Amino acid sequence: MIEAEHSLIIEAPIAGVWDYVQDIRKWAQLFPGYQDCTVDNDDDSRWTLKVGAGGLVRTVKVQVHVDRWSGPEQVDFSFKLANEPVEGGGVYTARALGPRQTEITLKVRVSGSGPMAPMWEAVSRPLLPQLAKLFAGQLKTEIEQIAGIAPATDTKPATALWRWLQRLWKTLFSAGASTDSSPSRPAEIAMSEQNKQVVLKFIHAMGSSDGAGAIPCLDPEASTLAKGFGKFAGVRSYATMVGTIDAFKVLLPTGLRPEIKTVTAEGDRVVVEFEGNAVTSEGKPYCNHYCMVFTMRGGRIFQVNEYFCNILADETLWPLVEKMQAQIPASPATP
The missing domain is CATH 3.10.450.50 (Nuclear Transport Factor 2; Chain: A,)
Known part of the structure; x- marks a missing residue:
């Protein structure tokens, strides 16, 4: 299992931050390659992402479960990739620094299972901290835009996150993998x-x-x-x-x-x-x-x-x- 943590300050009141965070669809929409988010109930949702590298493009199904809504200060969540040996979870926390400032912290953990586990964790270990940082940055940008503070969307975090997903996917599922019964590289x-x-x-x-x-x-x-x-x-x-x-x-x-x-x-x-x-x-x-x-x-x-x-x-x-x-x-x- 690997873990990462990132904190930053959002120029918005904690209530305004919570208005955004309590909608799980908005979490899904922050990911590059977002296609759809189906909400089954208050705690469960299914995200569909399309990611790829070169000639290999795959649709990824992510099952997301909110273990605890404790707004506006905390959200505990877990996730699992459908048909892939990867699961994880994390904690979102927030605390008011003032009437118009909120510090948020995002903790994420990922673990693999089966013969692919070493590959998932070896590739993800140096990149997971970047993912936590970029996701939190996207969250900050979106909330501050709604509050009228951020003048324009900064596309650099999204581009970097997209490249991270491409690198991960290309390493784990090379485009040259055959369709016969032999194991992939x-x-x-x-x-x-x-x-x-x-x-x-x-x-x-x-x-x-x-x-x-x-x-x-x-x-x-x-x-x-x-x-x-x-x-x-x-x-x-x-x-x-x-x-x-x-x-x-x-x-x-x-x-x-x-x-x-x-x-x-x-x-x-x-x-x-x-x-x-x-x-x-x-x-x-x-x-x-x-x-x-x-x-x-x-x-x-x-x-x-x-x-x-x-x-x-x-x-x-x-x-x-x-x-x-x-x-x-x-x-x-x-x-």
């Missing part, structure tokens, strides 16, 4: 971001020898393939992956302490380059370099290809693994 970007966060959480758990913390990141059928020709090369199952991470507590008491260098995510594939900065149980430094290629399934890690320096792993870690095996039979550990 924005949805792919959102899913890639989610997959990246899961992988980074897994690496953090691995680096801190937290097998329990790694489990939510793994598909029940997950496996790893350590590439190369060293003693650690080969395939390991889900159970061995988790057991190996826990074994790090003995092999590397400091933890692997990974330092992330690069992260590349595209669709169901995430590639991470990182360097370890560990010290073994015998006090020897172990600073291997890694590249791991993760394949995701259903938002979890399904398969991992591991690349690292086999020579360093064999020389530094393998003797410790052999000692562990001599005491308690166990599967070979992942470096």
Whole structure:
């Protein structure tokens, strides 16, 4: 969820401001692309906006509910975009500064859900404060015009708000999106971001020898393939992956302490380059370099290809693994 707040002073008495604010149709008419506002009852209305960018123009249906009319000082409201994973709300407050001056404050919050949520919030985060500022500015201009104070409508806020909506819509629903069943590019970007966060959480758990913390990141059928020709090369199952991470507590008491260098995510594939900065149980430094290629399934890690320096792993870690095996039979550990 993201939030924004903006305050300004309107050169009009609070009663005059309230005369304007208590009509929900006038709120809707401030938005560029306004087409219609249907009032169902005192608290519910449906706004129709037409917004677009380039060759893509879409009609947006917004369901607006007034949670509380407490005029002339306050209005609490909530909204939801029909057929889109976005909802939010806010609070309008007003206080009289004098017989012909009113300070208003507009607080707005927006939250997304589903795979598109990261995209909605990433795009909206730097722009929502601008939206609150521009909407409040439009409100001020309209009320002061009615009061005979503003000489002419300033079109700059409306133009800027229109550009904001275009930018948001273009990012979320690119004009190049196809009509077949394949996911749109924005949805792919959102899913890639989610997959990246899961992988980074897994690496953090691995680096801190937290097998329990790694489990939510793994598909029940997950496996790893350590590439190369060293003693650690080969395939390991889900159970061995988790057991190996826990074994790090003995092999590397400091933890692997990974330092992330690069992260590349595209669709169901995430590639991470990182360097370890560990010290073994015998006090020897172990600073291997890694590249791991993760394949995701259903938002979890399904398969991992591991690349690292086999020579360093064999020389530094393998003797410790052999000692562990001599005491308690166990599967070979992942470096």
